[in-house]
Amino acid sequence: MPFALALLVVGMELTPAHVVYTGPLLTATPALAAVTMGPKGTISAALTALLVSVITATHNQAWGTQQVYTNVLAIVLVSAASVMTSSATHARRRSELNQVRRIAEAAQRVLLRPVAGRLGPVRAASLYLAAEAGAQIGGDLYEAVRTRFxxxxxxxxxxxKGLPAVRSAAAVLGAFREAVxxxxxxxxxxxxxxxxxxRERAMPRGVGQDEEDPAEGFVTALVAEVCDGSMVRVVNRGHPPPLLLHQGRVHLLTPASPLPPLGLEEFLTGPAAxxxxxxxxxGDRLVLYTDGVVEARDDDDVFFSLPGPVEAAPASSPSELLELLHQALLRHTEGHFTDDVAVLVVDRLDEEADR
Incomplete structure (x- = not known):
């Protein structure tokens, strides 16, 4: 808008319409920029207004008139006030954004804390990337804990998406952390x-809170357990099957009897399997992930292939594999994620390491 006004003034002053007094339009240019742009944009708009004023005054041979000097003085005064206002507003917004980010980081440490590097017979590491710009947490969830089982x-x-998804994730995670x-x-x-x-979906919402769409809010979830012996037990409720790296080859742990996600229990046809x-x-490796990983696309709409990087780095630690996956995802999507990404890597240690 500020630069459109300056362009309008140029058009009026360089045509027979220059008889119209355009000083108020130029004076408003830096003021509008202070509302919609930062300090740099405000300075650019102010300089543009001064330049247009000089060009039009020269073209119309108006130098020496009180109107031109009054117009230039008004632009200078309004520009100075607009730059100071824009700088103060920018600083306040930056402070507020930093505070929100600190709160989001604290919430992430509570809701999506990094898993421990060693959990009994396994080594583990986690990765979480929120798709929403500036967000720290979203709708993906993960956890790994050592229990007596x-x-x-x-x-x-x-x-x-948004706060309803975060509330649902918090409810599921809280129940898991207690029940396990x-x-x-x-x-x-x-x-x-x-x-x-x-229970969370049935809670009444306060005034101003987002109402959840009945078609939204269900959760695909997978629960796994590594106990004594060389087995992993899995309950899968509509979630992408985990990857198992065994002797350098990746295998999908696809459930024999698919189950609906949490929140869609009406589609259960019998007792839970x-x-x-x-x-x-x-020596085996288990990789749990959300669909934001395998549905990440490049510019040609080609999906990201997760088994490739997993097979290519069999000797890496869980944290090293996650760093490789992170870089591979960034290259594949050029840093533009359309969905949240969560990955949990678990390595089964040998008997000597267990001791």
Missing amino acids: GVRMIMGDVRG HYEQDLVEVMAHCAAALR APESFPFAP
Whole structure:
């Protein structure tokens, strides 16, 4: 708008319409820039207004008249005030943004804290990347904890965006963190997560809070357990199947009986299926992830291939693999993520390392 006004003045002054007094339009240029632009933009608009004023006064041979000097003085005074106002507003907004980011980082440490590097018989590492610009947390969730039943993990993805998705993720994670310590059956752990999601969705919203779309809010989730022996037990509720790296080859741990996501229990056709067991020997690697990884696209709409980087770095540590995946995703998408990304890498240690 500020530069459009300056262009309008040029058009009027260089045509027979120059009889119209255009000084107020030029004076308003830096003031408008202070509202919509930062200090640099305001200075640019002020200089543009002065330049237009000089050009039009020269073209119309108006130098020496009181009108021209009054117009230039008004532009200078309004420009100075606009730059000071814009600078103060910019500083205040930056301070507010920094405060919001600090709060978001604190919330992330509570909701999506990094997993411990060593959990009994496994080594682990986690990665989370929010798709929303400036966001620290979103709708993906993960956790890995050591319990008396073994090492238990969850990976989930909330259907939806914004604060409703964060609330759903917090409800599911809170239920998981509590239930894993006293429920022996993984199916019951998942049932607690589903119940917490139902309670959260049934809570009345306060004035001004976003109402959740009934079609949104369900959660794809996967719960896994690594206990004694060379097996991993999995309950999958509509989530992308994990990858298992065994002897340099990647295998998909696809469930034999697909189940609907949490929040869509009406589509269950019978009692919840028992956990499925898969070989997970010392030296194997388990990769849990959300669909933001495998659905990441490049400029040609080609999906990201997760098995490739996993197979290419079998000797790396979990944290090193995550760094390689992060860089590969950035190259593939050129840094433009359309969905949140969460990855959890777990390595089964050998017997000597377990001691």
